Amino acid sequence: MELNVGDALKQPGKAFLAILEEAVKPQCYGGRQIEFLTPVRLELTYSYDGGALTLSGRLNMMLSSRCARCDELFAEEFDIPFSERFVKSASADDGSYVFEGEKLELITAVMDNIFLNLPIKSVCNETCKGLCPVCGCNLNLNTCTCNQGED
Ligand SMILES: [Zn+2]
Ligand SMILES: [Zn+2]
Numbered sequence: 049m050e051l052n053v054g055d056a057l058k059q060p061g062k063a064f065l066a067i068l069e070e071a072v073k074p075q076c077y078g079g080r081q082i083e084f085l086t087p088v089r090l091e092l093t094y095s096y097d098g099g100a101l102t103l104s105g106r107l108n109m110m111l112s113s114r115c116a117r118c119d120e121l122f123a124e125e126f127d128i129p130f131s132e133r134f135v136k137s138a139s140a141d142d143g144s145y146v147f148e149g150e151k152l153e154l155i156t157a158v159m160d161n162i163f164l165n166l167p168i169k170s171v172c173n174e175t176c177k178g179l180c181p182v183c184g185c186n187l188n189l190n191t192c193t194c195n196q197g198e199d
Contacts (some may be wrong), residue, residue, distance in 0.1 A: 049090065049158055051103075054150035056096040063095045070155065072109075077163045083112040085123055088158060090130060101134040101147065103154075107161060113170035117178035118186050128165045132157045 049070040056064050069087040076082070092105025106129055113124040133144040134152055145157050177187035182194035 049088070049154040051094065051152040051154055052150055053094060053096065053101055053147070053152055056094055056101065057150060060096045060098045063093045065093055067091050068154065070158075072155075072159075075159065075163075077166070080166070082162075082166070085110040085112050088162070090154065090158060092130060099135065100144065101152065102132075103134065103152075104129075104131040106130060107158060109162075113167075113172075115172035115176060116169040117171055117176045118188055119179060120172060120186065120188075122170075122172040124167075124170050126162070126165075126167075128161060130158070130161055132161075 049068050051066055051068060053064075056062065068090045071087045072084045074081060074083045086109050088107060088109045090105060090107050092103050094101055094103045096102075106127060108125070108127045111124045111126050112121050114121055134147040135144045137146045137148055147153075179185065180187055180192050180194050183192050185192045
């Protein structure tokens, strides 16, 4: 995911707009498999202040998530803010990302932001009934008799 910042470097203080998209392969993070159903889309403004490039915008994508209640896979929209600084390599001492020349490779920053903001628990639907604690069937799809004999 590459951003050409030649225009911004030539005109410090001026804000520019860009929309970038990139298809991302499935990733593994913290023991979790992250699968992307759509390309990762980044809509951002960027500007140069004479020393650093400041980027800010939003990341949007559809993920294949596993429901914490019923254990089924479902498509989950994931939309998070994106805000990062890029500095020339010589001055990268504060945890900022580095750029050289007029091209910014954004995929590392983008993936870092996605990983850090992943929901801890995803639920396919607010009304998801989950699994029966006795027989384990999916109560959204089935009706079991586990709780009926107790009355
Ligand atoms: Zn569910
Ligand atoms: Zn049951």
